[in-house]
Structures are given as C-alpha cells and as structure tokens.
Amino acid sequence: MNTMILERGRLDEAPPTKNAAETMVAFEHVQKTYDGRTLVVEDLNLTVRRGEFLTMLGPSGSGKTTTLMMLGGFEQPTSGRILLEGQAVERQPPERRDIGFVFQNYALFPHMTVAENVCFPLRYRGIKGAQARRRVEDALCMVKLAGLGERRPAQLSGGQQQRVALARAMVFNPKLILMDEPLGALDKQLREHMQVEIRKIQQRLGITMVYVTHDQSEALTMSDRIAVFHEGRIQQLSDPVTLYDRPDNRFVAGFIGDNNTLACEFIGTENAFNVVRMTDGTRFLTTGASGQAGSKLTMSLRPERLGLDNEERKSAENRIHVRVLDRTFLGDRVRLTLEAFGSDRLIASLPAAQGASIQPESQVEMACFAADCRTLTR
Amino acid sequence: MTQTMFLAPPAAGINLRAALRRAQRPGRFRAFALALPALVFLLITFAAPIGVFLTTAVSNREVRDVLPQTIIALDGWDGQVTPGEDVYVALVADLAKAKENNTAAALGKRLNYESAGMRSRIMSIVRHLDSMGKGPLAPQFAALDPVWASPDLWAILKRNASPVTPYYLLTAVDFAQDASGAIVRAPQDQAVFLGILGRTLLIAGLVTFATLLLGFPTAYVISLAPAGIAGFLLLMVLLPLWTSLLVRTTAWVVLLQTDGIINQALLALGLTTEKLQLMLTRFGTVTAMTHIQLPFTLLPILSVMKSIPQGQMRAARSLGAPPFFAFWRVYAPQTLPGVAAGCLMTFILSLGYYITPALVGGPRDQMMSNFIATYINRDLNWGMAAALACVLLVMTLSIYLLFLRLVGAERIKLG
Numbered sequence: 001m002n003t004m005i006l007e008r009g010r011l012d013e014a015p016p017t018k019n020a021a022e023t024m025v026a027f028e029h030v031q032k033t034y035d036g037r038t039l040v041v042e043d044l045n046l047t048v049r050r051g052e053f054l055t056m057l058g059p060s061g062s063g064k065t066t067t068l069m070m071l072g073g074f075e076q077p078t079s080g081r082i083l084l085e086g087q088a089v090e091r092q093p094p095e096r097r098d099i100g101f102v103f104q105n106y107a108l109f110p111h112m113t114v115a116e117n118v119c120f121p122l123r124y125r126g127i128k129g130a131q132a133r134r135r136v137e138d139a140l141c142m143v144k145l146a147g148l149g150e151r152r153p154a155q156l157s158g159g160q161q162q163r164v165a166l167a168r169a170m171v172f173n174p175k176l177i178l179m180d181e182p183l184g185a186l187d188k189q190l191r192e193h194m195q196v197e198i199r200k201i202q203q204r205l206g207i208t209m210v211y212v213t214h215d216q217s218e219a220l221t222m223s224d225r226i227a228v229f230h231e232g233r234i235q236q237l238s239d240p241v242t243l244y245d246r247p248d249n250r251f252v253a254g255f256i257g258d259n260n261t262l263a264c265e266f267i268g269t270e271n272a273f274n275v276v277r278m279t280d281g282t283r284f285l286t287t288g289a290s291g292q293a294g295s296k297l298t299m300s301l302r303p304e305r306l307g308l309d310n311e312e313r314k315s316a317e318n319r320i321h322v323r324v325l326d327r328t329f330l331g332d333r334v335r336l337t338l339e340a341f342g343s344d345r346l347i348a349s350l351p352a353a354q355g356a357s358i359q360p361e362s363q364v365e366m367a368c369f370a371a372d373c374r375t376l377t378r
Numbered sequence: 379m380t381q382t383m384f385l386a387p388p389a390a391g392i393n394l395r396a397a398l399r400r401a402q403r404p405g406r407f408r409a410f411a412l413a414l415p416a417l418v419f420l421l422i423t424f425a426a427p428i429g430v431f432l433t434t435a436v437s438n439r440e441v442r443d444v445l446p447q448t449i450i451a452l453d454g455w456d457g458q459v460t461p462g463e464d465v466y467v468a469l470v471a472d473l474a475k476a477k478e479n480n481t482a483a484a485l486g487k488r489l490n491y492e493s494a495g496m497r498s499r500i501m502s503i504v505r506h507l508d509s510m511g512k513g514p515l516a517p518q519f520a521a522l523d524p525v526w527a528s529p530d531l532w533a534i535l536k537r538n539a540s541p542v543t544p545y546y547l548l549t550a551v552d553f554a555q556d557a558s559g560a561i562v563r564a565p566q567d568q569a570v571f572l573g574i575l576g577r578t579l580l581i582a583g584l585v586t587f588a589t590l591l592l593g594f595p596t597a598y599v600i601s602l603a604p605a606g607i608a609g610f611l612l613l614m615v616l617l618p619l620w621t622s623l624l625v626r627t628t629a630w631v632v633l634l635q636t637d638g639i640i641n642q643a644l645l646a647l648g649l650t651t652e653k654l655q656l657m658l659t660r661f662g663t664v665t666a667m668t669h670i671q672l673p674f675t676l677l678p679i680l681s682v683m684k685s686i687p688q689g690q691m692r693a694a695r696s697l698g699a700p701p702f703f704a705f706w707r708v709y710a711p712q713t714l715p716g717v718a719a720g721c722l723m724t725f726i727l728s729l730g731y732y733i734t735p736a737l738v739g740g741p742r743d744q745m746m747s748n749f750i751a752t753y754i755n756r757d758l759n760w761g762m763a764a765a766l767a768c769v770l771l772v773m774t775l776s777i778y779l780l781f782l783r784l785v786g787a788e789r790i791k792l793g
Binding site: 072073074093094095097098099100101103104105107108109110111120121124125168169172 | 687689690692693694695696697698699700701703704707708711712714
C-alpha cells in the first residue's frame, strides 16, 4: 500500500519526456466514468504534437467529447494524467489552462457586443486600452469580420457567429485551441467553406488544434492526424490517407467512407500477400492482417477500388465475376450494387463514362489490386 | 399608358397593404371573439366597479343635496363679511327639511372633514330650529356659536357647493385648501399620508430585496439540479403558493407571538434570556411578507436561468474568467430579465398588502391598504378611501412605467 503511494508520487514528479518540445498534450492512461460502472473513456493514451491539427472522430457516445472536456478542464479524469507542455493539468481549473475553446453552439455572450466578446479573455490577462483594441481588431480581421465589432451576436448569421467564437478563442494566443463540433449548426456549403478557412488560419499561425467531430469527411479534409474513437477507445490514430487506405479494424473500415466488408478465411501467404478464401471458395490475394491457417478474417474493399477488368487493371491480382443488381447514376460516377462470391453484396463506384453502358441483370468481370484488399482481424 | 405605368408601383403597394389587412381581418376578429368573454367579465367585475369607486374620490354631493337654497343664496355673496339675512333664512329652511329627512348628520359629517367642530355646530342649529325667534337670525346663530359670525365658515359652505371637490385627493397627499381656497400644506398633525406612502414603499422595497436575496441563489440551485431533485425543490417553493394567504399569515402569528414557537426555541437554546417582541413589529411584517412573496420573485428568475445554456459559464471559464467573475460578468447579466420581472411583480404586489400587516404588523407598520380599509369599514369615509386608492394606483403605475423605462419592456420576462 505504502509503496504504491510512493510509486504514484514518484511518477507524478517524473521529469517531462525528452521530446517535450514537440509534444503539446499527452494523455497517459486516462480513464473516465460518470456512474462508476461503465467507462466512457477506457485507458486513453494519446499525444498531440505542437502545431498539428488533430481530429477526434467518432459516433456519439464514443468518448471523444468527454476527452475534449477533460482536456479543457470541464471534466476530471477518474484516473490517469493529462500533461500540457509537460505539466500535469488534470487538477487545474479551466481558466488556468490557457486553452481556447470553441463550443458547439458557439456560446457567445448575448449581452455583449462582438468586440466585447472578443475582448473578454484579454481583460483577464491584463491587456487593456489601445493594445486590447488592436488585438481585438486583428482577431476580427483574421476571421474576416473587421468592422462588425459593434454588433450584437444575435445580429449575425450562423457563420459569422462561428467566426466570432473562433476569434475569441484565438485572440489571447492560447497554447492550443479545442473545438467541439463547431460547424455542426451550419449548412453544407458554409460548413465546407469554414473547414477550409479554419484549416488555413491554423496553418498560417501554426496553432495546435484539437477538433471533435462525427463527420468523417470533415475530419479527412482538415486534419493532420485523426484519432477514431469508438466505445471509449481509440480505434486508430493516423493521418487521413492511411486511415482511409489502410484501416486497422472493421469499425474504422466501416466508419470512414463507403466500404465493402466481406467475410473470408485465411489460407497462407504468397509473395508477401495474404491468401484468403471467400465464401464461395474463390482465392483472393490481400494485404493487411494475417492469421493462422483457417482463421476467420474480414476483408475490406473500397467501392472505387473495384473496377471493370480492363487495361487499367491488367496487372490486378484479383478478378471477380459479378452479377449487376442495380445501377445508380450520381453525375460524375455510377454506383453499382453487385452480387459476387455466391450471395455476398458488393458496391462498386465507377467513373460515369465506364458505368453508363452497364445494365442491371448483366454479368460483368471486375478486378481489384491486392493492395486495395485489406484483411482485418477485428 | 406611360402615366399608368409610372403610377403603378405605389398604387400596387397600397393595394397590397390593403389586401393584407383584408386577408388578416377574419383572424383578428376570431382572436378578438375568443378574448371577448374574458374582456367583458373583467370590465363588469373589475374595471367598471373600480372606475366608479374612484370617482367618489372627487364626488361632493352632501352640501348640494342638503342645502340647495343656501347655495343659491350664497351665490351672490362676496365672501368678505358675514353674509346677509337671506342666507340665514335659506339655511334655516334647508336644515328644517334636513331634520325631516334625517340628512343633517351626513352634512355635519362631511363639513366636519373641512373644519373640526362643524358637525356639532350644524347639529346644534338643527336642535335649536324650533326655538329660533323672530327677528334677525345672525345674532341668534352667533349666540349658539360665535364662529357663525366669521366669513370663513360660510366660505366652506360656498366652496362645497360644487359637485366635485379636490379635498380628498389633496388630503391624501398632505395638502389642504385654506379659507380663500388656495392650496397649502396640511397642518403638521394632519399630514400623515405621505408618511404612510413612504412606509408602504419602504416595506415593499424591503420585501422585494429580501425575496431577491433568498430567491436568486435558490433559483440557481434549482436550475442546475438534476430533474428529480429540481422537481422536488420546485414543489417546496410552490407549496406555500397553493396555500391560502390568510392561513399562511395566521401561521406566522403562531410562530412569531410572544409565547410562540420561535421564542420558545430561542429560550430553549439559550440564545436569549427574555422573550423577544416579534409580533406587531416591522421585522415580523417583512418576514411574513417575504415568505409569501418568495415564489413570485423566484419563478421568473428560474425560468430565465433555465434558458441560459450551460456553455456560457464554461466559455467564460475557458477564456480565463475565475468562477465568480464568470458568474458575475456572463451569467448574472443574462438573468436580468427574470430578476426585473420577479422584483417588479413582488414590489407591486407588496404595495397592496393588507392582511399580513394587519395581523402581524404593529400600528407603525400599517400600509396604504390598511388605511383604505379603515376609511371604508370604520369611518365610512368613502371619499378618503377612494383618494388613497387613487394615490396607490398612480404610484403603482408610475413605478411600473419607470421600471419599463429603466430596464426596457423587451427585457422583462413575466412569463
């Protein structure tokens, strides 16, 4: 018992890790439970690098917002440590953490003007008078709202309110900025515009941002790295391209973009590829996780990586004979619903020019590269 | 053609507005028809009786009804010296009729308001009517009471010939008319009403302040509590509201009286060695009124607090404000519409309190309403009661308007 306390004490006073200069935030074995029975966050270990845009992506109830709230200081971890620039902050109140926070519904103060809202954090940092005015002006310029300082938040559109919230979170040069689904209330066009804006500002100023969203396309567009949350755990942490092309597990494969997930059985390896058997016995070459002979695996294949067996896919390792069940025209692309390997359903997405001539109920030869067929163990 | 085209846009604009009015008319009629029963009910049972009652504040029928001939006779009198014999004759004739109709006492009572002793003077004349001899009446009147020789007394009669009088309203704000009819400050011993008005405002203010002090933190706790607990707390607040005002006030009498629960508890705990005077004090009045008014202040505040998103405080904290400042600069200003509505409601309701000060308060804690009640029930002086009611009504309306001006109508959330 005594030794345990001593152990903990020693651990808490441990010097910052050697790559502290690059590490902005570190979660170490963080757990969170609200009711003492279920863990909302299970043993979270995550580092956020200085200057990066890290997105926590996941469905609602996956623990991503709780993680953000713990970092912001609005929730306390049940156990574990949160280091901000090497300092343990899990017991520090939010106002002492120097973190900018953009809330889901912006949380602008309705009784203050836009300028007063943006000036709010400055008054607690001893910045007054002309200097404060200049900082407010600069921040409003940054979000393209110069000249609207005297308005009330209620007089602004949703997109403008969002910009004010961003300006207010940036104006005091915080160590990092946290955003909790900040674009959720905007319409699609404005949301896409703001994604680009926020990303530009982040890159220009080199601010560290931690962003929470359940919108996978938003995460792919904006992030340096994405942490996919599900059931209180990080399922995968990687850059958007890796996340899309090489999902680590079935959840990530299904959550990010469209995907075909097919059951298969591991046979062996051949020329650095895995060999699997599909439900009807077809041999397939894949990459990704392997297993013991006979073990059940899942194969994931992106719809756009499955194409007609033509010149383009001459060297493709895998060929499938499919029956077309349905064809949907999407303008630039055609989406085919296919039946293959006996009774498995597959989705393929072809360029419109290639797919236009394919009729439902016809039989088609399709092909895909082994590199695009990812086997997953879970 | 060109002209028509030139004229077309404004004409179309007017037609459009007229068309809109036409289109909305059925809806407006329907709305009015739906509200009509309540409107008629209020008019008959509330607005009309109050309006009629308030006119008694200026009504002045007594002299006109009882002394018609005297009034005519006094018409030509210049008011400088004692009037001529014809006026005396007219007065005697009027009073003889009044004696028959038993209206002399009412006249005496009315004139007594203007000048103390008038009642006995009139009644003495009435008693001596039969023994009045032939010859000039003026010396005989003077023999009964030398004041009859003074023109001031006759001036009072002449002044009250008018069917309306400013007397009650002036008295209600501590003014009076002197013999010449000029408006002057009321004599020191009669100038009590502004003091009562001030006391009424003070007690209402104290009660409002106390309910705000108790209600605001309670509303805050309820607004943050989980649904189940919040419901229970709200029930605790509402329960007194569902109990009769009289019952609650009587309960306070039980608590506050000299041998009451509070005194017994204090004695038992050794906090005091002798029984405290709690009943019939300002403290008791304000305490009991605060208890009764608490829900009225609390509920509007609570409804506004519930509409303030939790993110507001969090945002303020994340931007660097310590908890108190986050509360004071971000949360509290947003509760203002509720605070304004709650305080306004309690202050205005407190201005009209009657039962609680009557039962719990001492003679120095009686409010405007208590005096109105006394004038109606004991003194049968409806004019004075109506005048005080007028003052209270005007006071209440001006405070309401002042409040709207200060806070802004759109910032008060009564519902």
